[in-house]
Amino acid sequence: MTAQQNINITVNGHYEPAVITLKKAIPAQLTFTRTSTQGCLEHVHSKSLDFAMDLPLDQPQTVTIPTDQTGEFQFRCGMDMVHGKVVIEG
Template structure:
């Protein structure tokens, strides 16, 4: 069984890190933790990766990311104003 790739993202007026690198074909999760009530970052969504989650303040929220296809996939806040990306490498 393959080890799951895990990435922690701090949401504080933006995403840190803003660019996430994952290996193709290896299970992956991203945990978003919103630490500031500034801006429109109370939600994270990705049409490319098929997720949309509310981000309660100071509560880690984990999404599972499909890594079957290599490429660059975007994610953003609920208002599509703040962006990040997931790069899935072969």
Template sequence: MDQKEQNATIIVSGGYQPEVIKLKQGIPAKLSFKRVSEQGCLDVVHSKELGFEATLPFDVVKVVSVPTDKAGEFSFSCGMDMFFGKVEVEP
């Protein structure tokens, strides 16, 4: 079976668009964050559940690999935990 990589692009501007990312379980996945707003706390994105933290320079795409070994809903947020997004890993 051909395991392609999953990719999702998230625009960061006053929050995350889209707010919910749907992924398939067991297929490697990457999230591409692009910050297009100068709003301060959105310059960092992190997720304890997905095991990443990244600084998001203005107008630069930052790619983060996320695990898809477990199905479920996993949140990510800005550095001050004011804006949230969610990754849904579906079996």
């Protein structure tokens, strides 16, 4: 039984990994670390996961996301050009 789901995402012109699969009802955190000035990825946001934050270079930023619903939830860069998604499975 996993008590917590902690996912590290590297932001390096894109999101890696770009697809993150999580289990429903287990608390989850995403930690974004931007390691490149490439692109317009200094901001990340998600309407469906209800977060928005800046990503200072080489400073990991962590957000807690809801896991109460199954489905696919997109997150995007500041200009909505680069996408990633969280898939929550039951």
